[in-house]
Amino acid sequence: MTFTIPIDNGDALKNAETDSQRTLYPYVTGTSIVAIKYKEGVLMASDMGGSYGSTLRYKNIERVKAIGKHSLLGASGEISDFQEILRYLDELVLNDNMWDDGNSLGPKEVHNYLTRVMYNRRNKFNPLWNTLVLGGVKNGQSYLGMVSMIGVSFEDNHVATGFGNHLARPILRDEWHADLSFEDGVKLLEKCMRVLLYRDRSAINKLQISKITEEGVTVSQPYSLKTFWEFQAFHNPTAGAQGSCGFPGGYLNEIF
Amino acid sequence: MSGVGDGGDEAEALGVEVVFFLAVVGAEAVGGEVGADAVGFGDPAAAGEGVGELLLPLALGAPAGVGGSAAKTAVMANTATARDRSDGVILGADTRATEGPIAADKNCEKIHYMAPNIYCCGAGTAADTEAVTGMSFLTSVCVASLPDWRDSRVITALTLLKKHLFSYQGHVSAALVLGGVDITGPHLHTIYPHGSTDTLPFATMGSGSLAAMSVFEAKYKEGLTRDEGIKLVAEAICSGIFNDLGSGSNVDICVITKGNKEYLRNYMEPNPRTYVSSKGYSFTKKTEVLRTKITPLMERVEITEVGEAMEE
Numbered sequence: 168m169t170f171t172i173p174i175d176n177g178d179a180l181k182n183a184e185t186d187s188q189r190t191l192y193p194y195v196t197g198t199s200i201v202a203i204k205y206k207e208g209v210l211m212a213s214d215m216g217g218s219y220g221s222t223l224r225y226k227n228i229e230r231v232k233a234i235g236k237h238s239l240l241g242a243s244g245e246i247s248d249f250q251e252i253l254r255y256l257d258e259l260v261l262n263d264n265m266w267d268d269g270n271s272l273g274p275k276e277v278h279n280y281l282t283r284v285m286y287n288r289r290n291k292f293n294p295l296w297n298t299l300v301l302g303g304v305k306n307g308q309s310y311l312g313m314v315s316m317i318g319v320s321f322e323d324n325h326v327a328t329g330f331g332n333h334l335a336r337p338i339l340r341d342e343w344h345a346d347l348s349f350e351d352g353v354k355l356l357e358k359c360m361r362v363l364l365y366r367d368r369s370a371i372n373k374l375q376i377s378k379i380t381e382e383g384v385t386v387s388q389p390y391s392l393k394t395f396w397e398f399q400a401f402h403n404p405t406a407g408a409q410g411s412c413g414f415p416g417g418y419l420n421e422i423f
Numbered sequence: 424m425s426g427v428g429d430g431g432d433e434a435e436a437l438g439v440e441v442v443f444f445l446a447v448v449g450a451e452a453v454g455g456e457v458g459a460d461a462v463g464f465g466d467p468a469a470a471g472e473g474v475g476e477l478l479l480p481l482a483l484g485a486p487a488g489v490g491g492s493a494a495k496t497a498v499m500a501n502t503a504t505a506r507d508r509s510d511g512v513i514l515g516a517d518t519r520a521t522e523g524p525i526a527a528d529k530n531c532e533k534i535h536y537m538a539p540n541i542y543c544c545g546a547g548t549a550a551d552t553e554a555v556t557g558m559s560f561l562t563s564v565c566v567a568s569l570p571d572w573r574d575s576r577v578i579t580a581l582t583l584l585k586k587h588l589f590s591y592q593g594h595v596s597a598a599l600v601l602g603g604v605d606i607t608g609p610h611l612h613t614i615y616p617h618g619s620t621d622t623l624p625f626a627t628m629g630s631g632s633l634a635a636m637s638v639f640e641a642k643y644k645e646g647l648t649r650d651e652g653i654k655l656v657a658e659a660i661c662s663g664i665f666n667d668l669g670s671g672s673n674v675d676i677c678v679i680t681k682g683n684k685e686y687l688r689n690y691m692e693p694n695p696r697t698y699v700s701s702k703g704y705s706f707t708k709k710t711e712v713l714r715t716k717i718t719p720l721m722e723r724v725e726i727t728e729v730g731e732a733m734e735e
Binding site for chain 1: 611622623624633634636637638640641645662665666
């Protein structure tokens, strides 16, 4: 299983050894990323958890990294594939630096590169199991885009991956507007992350907010959000309605 | 859907109340079934985000043979009294019934009448939700209250519904949000197709449930007044309508308080027909009416109303 017979892609599907090296399921996964454009650039929020199936295995994974001088890359999905993508981008940025021509890769270029990589891998039935969020600022222009594991790529004012698609997007669609200040942007992201914390089982209460502006990248220290659990109904859910939760006592009552 | 049932057992064993919003991918349809998509949706959560992304378009958009979905939301409204006691329940629903990718009914009614003080929103297969809520209404909820002419209790309806649904082992695809006010106070429950129930301050079901739940989680607080509550529920339903493909059209609201209920049909209509010709329609050339003959297909019979008017 460890040696590969060099064959062209046409036989890839038929060859068992190559088959066993295709990504079929993700193992260690990161949950959602939420990102928005704001007045000075792009803000990206992610939690620091890496789940191994239904276990919260790693609680200190940084899922947002700076790429070159102008971009920020956040990833949800398989962590090992994210690390592979970082290696590819490292090589890309290195080659770009070696030209030493005063030019540097901007977010649009990095986004395009990632789209090609993801789409090509998907065509070979060996995807990089990630949804990537690419944000950046170059020459005063903010850029925010997303690439999925099958190569779906687009640009928008606000993006969310994973569960964020369902829980954060409605909030962002309602409350995002152009030229948000830094504080408002962070508040909006925290609102989304709090809902995700309540409702996504693979989310943890340890998040980082990263920002990228013309000046550069800043990644915040990890911190937690305040949560509220003191609803009256949670204190006494069966007040006046004993047995409404079914099992305790309920089953026995049916015998009579 | 097995995910829901298992989760429910675990929760009760641990003595912890856990809400399974993930489990239900509602399908409000004419003759559709929900089974396939619900299972599909349960797995992604376990396997990880990537798998979820592949299956999501199927699971949430309702795969072939499955009806579409409805965003049902309900919230417990607490009026700000001196003792901060909650006062009533507000139920809300969208009005789209789907058959696969097609909206079969643009303006259906998803808030079903069970008793004067109990209403039930139904997500899932339309036939199942209507039959299940109608059955309860006819057989026991009303009958149970007859002898004493007292208001029926919400937990009566709850137990009837869960016993029925459990005995069908999830094959009756009705995911319900049951709300009402009885002698013991206001109650809000969710009932899942397999028969598990939850009692909550706010709840959502259906494919639009995540969109609606994100609004609730961000904006719900205790001590809402009636108007604030209606506004919040309407906002949550709108979030479902605009962010979920299986929900759409208008917002229905039902406010139940002690001894009083208001069924606000089409409370909001955020999707009006955009281009309506002001001239109306007319035939190109003047159509001459030669003869008019009206044949009634059934005899009209006058019925004098006795007692309370039948609703649905």
